[in-house]
Amino acid sequence: MADGISETKSSNQMWGGRFASGPDAIMEEINASIGFDKKLFAQDIRGSIAHATMLAHQGIISNDDKDKIVHGLDTILSEIESGQFEFSRRLEDIHMNIEARLATLIGPAAGRLHTARSRNDQVALDFRLWVKEELQKCETMLTGLIAAFLDRAEEHADTVMPGFTHLQTAQPVTFGHHCMAYVEMFGRDRSRVRHAIEHMDESPIGAAALAGTGFPIDRHMTARALGFREPTRNSIDTVSDRDFALEFLALASICAVHLSRLAEEIVIWSTPQFGFIRLSDAFSTGSSIMPQKKNPDAAELVRAKTGRINGSLIALLTVMKGLPLAYSKDMQEDKEQVFDSAESLELAIAAMTGMVRDMTIRTDRMKAAAGSGYSTATDLADWLVREAGLPFRDAHHVTGHAVALAETKGCELAELSLEDLQALNPAITDKVFGVLTVEASVASRTSFGGTAPSEVRKQIAWWRARN
Numbered sequence: 001m002a003d004g005i006s007e008t009k010s011s012n013q014m015w016g017g018r019f020a021s022g023p024d025a026i027m028e029e030i031n032a033s034i035g036f037d038k039k040l041f042a043q044d045i046r047g048s049i050a051h052a053t054m055l056a057h058q059g060i061i062s063n064d065d066k067d068k069i070v071h072g073l074d075t076i077l078s079e080i081e082s083g084q085f086e087f088s089r090r091l092e093d094i095h096m097n098i099e100a101r102l103a104t105l106i107g108p109a110a111g112r113l114h115t116a117r118s119r120n121d122q123v124a125l126d127f128r129l130w131v132k133e134e135l136q137k138c139e140t141m142l143t144g145l146i147a148a149f150l151d152r153a154e155e156h157a158d159t160v161m162p163g164f165t166h167l168q169t170a171q172p173v174t175f176g177h178h179c180m181a182y183v184e185m186f187g188r189d190r191s192r193v194r195h196a197i198e199h200m201d202e203s204p205i206g207a208a209a210l211a212g213t214g215f216p217i218d219r220h221m222t223a224r225a226l227g228f229r230e231p232t233r234n235s236i237d238t239v240s241d242r243d244f245a246l247e248f249l250a251l252a253s254i255c256a257v258h259l260s261r262l263a264e265e266i267v268i269w270s271t272p273q274f275g276f277i278r279l280s281d282a283f284s285t286g287s288s289i290m291p292q293k294k295n296p297d298a299a300e301l302v303r304a305k306t307g308r309i310n311g312s313l314i315a316l317l318t319v320m321k322g323l324p325l326a327y328s329k330d331m332q333e334d335k336e337q338v339f340d341s342a343e344s345l346e347l348a349i350a351a352m353t354g355m356v357r358d359m360t361i362r363t364d365r366m367k368a369a370a371g372s373g374y375s376t377a378t379d380l381a382d383w384l385v386r387e388a389g390l391p392f393r394d395a396h397h398v399t400g401h402a403v404a405l406a407e408t409k410g411c412e413l414a415e416l417s418l419e420d421l422q423a424l425n426p427a428i429t430d431k432v433f434g435v436l437t438v439e440a441s442v443a444s445r446t447s448f449g450g451t452a453p454s455e456v457r458k459q460i461a462w463w464r465a466r467n
């Protein structure tokens with residue numbers, strides 16, 4: 001086999017009796033999952049060791065057989081880890097591959113391992129363990145990304161930049177505040193990860209094919225041994241659902257969408273036209289023909305990975321839709337989507353963490369842009385309300401005239417003369433110039449969650465205590 005998967009024994013031989021012949025080649029090809037579920041080998045072995053240990057503890061198999069099984073499984077683990085294990089496609093999946101090898105290694109005792117379980121609860125267990133570990137990895141990686149943003153936010157709590165709505169200059173904000181917006185987003189992503197772990201923290205093993213078993217198993221014992229909070233409570237549900245995988249894909253999609261927005265901002269900010277940031281050489285590429293170029297390829301690829309991840313969510317939702325209870329083979333199609341999304345998400349978070357830590361913030365460019373586009377117009381209107389007692393709508397109107405006048409004169413609001421402003425409204429005094437600078441504008445936004453440096457520092461402290 002091109003992929004190193006051999007074609008020796010077939011799984012039909014494993015269940016013997018009823019099957020007189022092996023499967024058609026096409027049957028084998030459509031049926032086999034070993035090409036991708038071999039990724040679950042460590043979880044499969046861990047689950048089998050816990051199961052065998054419990055069976056012996058309950059007197060369902062002998063201690064002697066249990067010892068042989070555990071020893072054989074340990075051997076298989078090191079064979080796989082060292083690349084010596086020969087995976088066979090004719091044995092369909094990781095479960096049958098390991099069981100067949102166990103039989104070769106330890107003989108008839110291997111046949112006792114499958115007492116009181118089925119591949120249905122076995123695969124549900126292996127996959128749950130895998131997704132749980134992946135979620136724990138995501139939690140750590142998101143913590144790293146949040147930490148990178150907290151550092152940049154602290155460094156730039158006073159750095160003024162234009163804030164945008166509709167990608168049009170709206171009001172001055174601080175770069176620290178903008179960074180903290182991402183901290184909030186990735187913080188929520190991380191709590192979705194934590195909730196998902198909590199939701200899925202139940203052990204499937206012992207549900208057997210769908211109905212449970214008549215053997216006196218102890219599902220609490222296996223749950224404990226495998227690090228689950230408790231066993232699942234309904235054997236039919238246990239082998240039927242893959243909502244833990246869907247939850248992973250859903251939270252991965254939301255997180256990927258957040259990452260894509262950051263990626264897009266990095267792409268925009270790093271253009272010569274904006275020039276708000278300079279990407280490090282480590283996270284950009286050159287052009288083969290245009291020597292002046294520095295391309296934000298990593299950011300673009302993070303933006304694009306979102307497509308794969310969102311696609312995986314839709315794919316698995318569609319696989320699961322309308323499936324009758326309990327297990328159906330359709331569910332074998334759950335793994336590739338999750339594996340691919342996990343790899344993409346990890347890569348995207350890692351690349352973003354690197355970019356955020358490495359990028360140079362061009363404070364001069366940000367400040368210059370912050371003051372252009374009449375970004376302090378709202379401050380003028382607010383001043384008229386506060387100091388001259390105008391209703392906000394009238395203040396808005398007067399300010400509109402001031403902006404139009406500045407536009408005709410080709411200057412900024414702060415560059416209009418006092419006479420010009422008084423011609424628009426006689427109540428205006430020279431104190432108004434105190435609010436027309438971008439620094440004064442951001443410093444005044446002290447409402448809870450606002451952009452004032454003092455407020456941003458409070459939010460940073462709040463997050464530092466929780467990260």
Ligand code: ARG
Pocket residue numbers: 033037093119120123327329331332
């Ligand atoms: N490879 C299968 C899967 O991933 C394992 C479970 C097979 N169960 C069965 N009843 N055929 O879903």
